[in-house]
Amino acid sequence: MALKYFVTGVAGFIGFHLACRLLADGHVVRGLDAVTEYYDPALKEARLAVLDQHPNFSWVRGRLEDPAAMAEALDGHDLDVWVHLAAQAGVRYSLENPESYISANLVGTQAILEAARARSPRHLMIASTSSVYGGNQKVPFSETDPAHFPVSLYAATKKSGEALSHSYAHLFDIPTTCFRFFTVYGPWGRPDMALFKFVERIERDEPIDVYGEGRMSRDFTYVDDLVEGIVDLASCVPESGKPVGPEGLDSLSPVAPWRVVNIAGGSPTGLMAFIEAVERVTGKVARKNMLPMQPGDVAMTMADPTLLRELVGAVPETSLEDGVRAFVEWYADYRRSR
Numbered sequence: 001m002a003l004k005y006f007v008t009g010v011a012g013f014i015g016f017h018l019a020c021r022l023l024a025d026g027h028v029v030r031g032l033d034a035v036t037e038y039y040d041p042a043l044k045e046a047r048l049a050v051l052d053q054h055p056n057f058s059w060v061r062g063r064l065e066d067p068a069a070m071a072e073a074l075d076g077h078d079l080d081v082w083v084h085l086a087a088q089a090g091v092r093y094s095l096e097n098p099e100s101y102i103s104a105n106l107v108g109t110q111a112i113l114e115a116a117r118a119r120s121p122r123h124l125m126i127a128s129t130s131s132v133y134g135g136n137q138k139v140p141f142s143e144t145d146p147a148h149f150p151v152s153l154y155a156a157t158k159k160s161g162e163a164l165s166h167s168y169a170h171l172f173d174i175p176t177t178c179f180r181f182f183t184v185y186g187p188w189g190r191p192d193m194a195l196f197k198f199v200e201r202i203e204r205d206e207p208i209d210v211y212g213e214g215r216m217s218r219d220f221t222y223v224d225d226l227v228e229g230i231v232d233l234a235s236c237v238p239e240s241g242k243p244v245g246p247e248g249l250d251s252l253s254p255v256a257p258w259r260v261v262n263i264a265g266g267s268p269t270g271l272m273a274f275i276e277a278v279e280r281v282t283g284k285v286a287r288k289n290m291l292p293m294q295p296g297d298v299a300m301t302m303a304d305p306t307l308l309r310e311l312v313g314a315v316p317e318t319s320l321e322d323g324v325r326a327f328v329e330w331y332a333d334y335r336r337s338r
């Protein structure tokens with residue numbers, strides 16, 4: 001059945017891919033994005049230019065925190081499923097510009113929650129992050145693990161967004177799924193993230209910065225696999241008192257139609273193995289600047305994907321090599337077109 005989706009952060013990396021997929025599936029997409037300058041807005045404009053070609057796509061340029069922009073995006077559109085992706089992302093930048101995280105991730109998320117309170121979408125879905133597991137020592141990371149130890153302001157604001165949404169789900173009966181994404185990569189990716197930086201530098205014959213002396217590992221998630229997870233979860237609307245799977249698996253709240261779900265494959269890759277994949281695909285050996293871990297970073301992320309599988313069944317897992325190749329091919333095209 002064709003639905004009407006509201007996607008915040010639609011000019012962003014994940015929002016763009018999600019919107020493309022939803023439009024291809026015959027849904028209507030209404031977007032909101034401020035096209036912020038955190039990274040090159042030209043890349044966001046290029047994504048929007050692709051989306052703008054679709055008759056079922058429309059969007060508003062504006063901030064979550066601006067009530068007029070929010071009203072323009074929502075009034076009269078009767079949108080069924082809301083996917084809230086707009087955020088100030090990035091762990092490292094949260095040391096430089098903490099205010100932008102408070103504004104977008106706290107004030108902005110609360111504005112979405114107030115809008116949902118007034119308009120009662122069928123399902124509100126909110127992006128959170130593996131960073132909320134912060135200083136946890138237990139791997140893999142399960143949704144029912146306590147996540148009390150954020151090690152960056154980014155993580156702290158995302159965890160707060162989860163808590164805010166739980167209170168709204170409880171008070172106003174808004175069915176809400178928070179998803180925790182792990183390191184997402186793929187074509188049209190973010191210039192502040194490792195893959196983009198590595199390929200950019202390798203292509204220019206510049207050395208790459210390898211943090212944590214290369215001993216970190218990440219549960220890398222290919223963007224199409226992530227989007228598949230979001231699309232499948234859209235129809236898994238949380239219902240109070242109806243947990244799924246064996247006892248103790250579901251993160252469903254005891255007092256609200258609210259749950260949190262990891263979207264990732266559960267197979268971490270070491271940073272050096274990731275770099276080797278990039279070297280194989282580009283056919284070039286990177287010169288490496290080995291550097292210590294950066295403040296706010298964690299050594300390892302690894303999802304427990306059991307709840308995701310219980311909810312949606314098997315999820316696709318694109319191989320690292322295929323995913324990196326898709327990025328490198330897109331990057332070459334994108335650079336040529338600039």
Ligand SMILES: NC(=O)c1ccc[n+]([C@@H]2O[C@H](COP(=O)([O-])OP(=O)(O)OC[C@H]3O[C@@H](n4cnc5c(N)ncnc54)[C@H](O)[C@@H]3O)[C@@H](O)[C@H]2O)c1
Nearest residue numbers: 009011012013014034035036063064086087104127181184
């Ligand atoms: N990419 C990842 O690996 C990853 C991992 C974990 C969580 N996440 C989360 O997923 C979501 C999407 O991430 P992404 O990688 O697409 O990031 P992105 O930065 O590419 O997209 C975010 C978009 O939100 C917009 N935006 C920022 N602040 C805004 C505001 N106040 N009002 C309106 N629009 C605003 C930006 O212009 C941008 O287009 C974010 O919530 C992020 O925290 C991403």
